[in-house]
Amino acid sequence: MRTRRLSPGRILAWIYLAVILVVTVFPFYWILRTALSDNYALLGNPSSLLPVDFTWGPFARVLGLASAEESIAEGGSGATLDLGRYLVNSIVYATASTFLIVLFSLLAAYAFARLHWRGRDLVFSLFLAALMVPGILTLLPNFVLVRDLGLLNTFAGMILPYGLFSAFNIFFLRQFMLGLSAETEEAALIDGAGRVRILFGITIPMTSGPITTLSILGFIGMWNDYFWPLLVTTDESVQPLTLALAVFKQSSPQSQPDWAGLMAATLVAALPMLLLFMVFGRRIVNSIGFTGLK
Incomplete structure (x- = not known):
């Protein structure tokens, strides 16, 4: 040999x-x-x-x-450390945030990859520009918005600001969808299927790999998130496990x-x-x- x-x-x-x-x-x-x-x-x-x-x-x-x-x-x-309570809080926070991020990213990515509408490329360029904005710059505006809506110390206040938009996820899914064959979708359109049915019946099953990847990465990121929950929560009933570690250290x-x-x-x-x-x-x-x- x-x-x-x-x-x-x-x-x-x-x-x-x-x-x-x-x-x-x-x-x-x-x-x-x-x-x-x-x-x-x-x-x-x-x-x-x-x-x-x-x-x-x-x-x-x-x-x-x-x-x-x-x-x-x-x-x-x-x-x-009331591990069970903080563990449940982290699961709720990470799961709900991940679900919303992936769902809305899928809808936006499909619109950019498959639908043709005026100003599409310009809007997508603006989405890409969002990737260049450091996340730390959005913390204060998001905090003011959550405070004015009365959502401090709530799961909604933690989840919604970052659960509705992710420029990276949209770009990631759009790039994958552009590589998929459009023949199956065109055949479904000819047969009378609507865009929503095509998205959930054809496109999403074909995009299961990237969806799984983004879901795992998003869940890990939300699970490890510390600074944003620290800003908008002081009530132990909604604080995730990452904040519990700081409380345990200071006790x-x-x-x-x-x-x-x-x-x-x-x-x-x-x-x-x-x-x-x-x-x-x-x-x-x-x-x-x-x-x-x-």
Whole structure:
């Protein structure tokens, strides 16, 4: 069997990949190592690569399974995190936002890709210009709008400003639709089918790959969103899990935060998204690559 020679270029490439892998994975390992450590013991040996005085206590504190005395004994604050409530809030926020973003992006992309109307290209250029506007510039106008509508501390206030428009999603879906054969849709039009029926009966099934990709990426983005919910919510009944982590950190009465408990909470919050990306990661990469060829 023929073997490949290890050229200097190949060796450098493998070294580069190994470095990138270590840099990417190490923060997740450090989170896990800290989450399995005793918070008091961490002060004495903060640079240890292994868990310091191994314990499941931080996870018990986050999940509300530890008493206040057990928590304080391991360097915790005695505070607990209502994980179930915040988890439900994050699911509602991420799911509803993702559904609206993908739905309205589909409608707009179909209008730009299949319908012919005056000023279409000009309007699409304006949509593309929105990609150049940093998101931070829209925070204040959106906040003022939500406040004036009386939607502070509501799911509607968190969801609607970013659930109705996404320039990237529209561009992404339009590029894919332009590459689809229009013959099937034209045949359906001749048979008397309307545009709405064609969209939901023909175009959307043919665009299931990009739709899945945008749904996963959108869900992950909404799940990890922090700054916008921080601006428009102060009520724990609607705050997502990302804000709960900040509350958990600030609830420590000691001078030293409960880093072990905080890392355990961070791991619990990030684990669903990591599993989601591990399962659908290949589909996301393939769909983006295929769309980029259009």
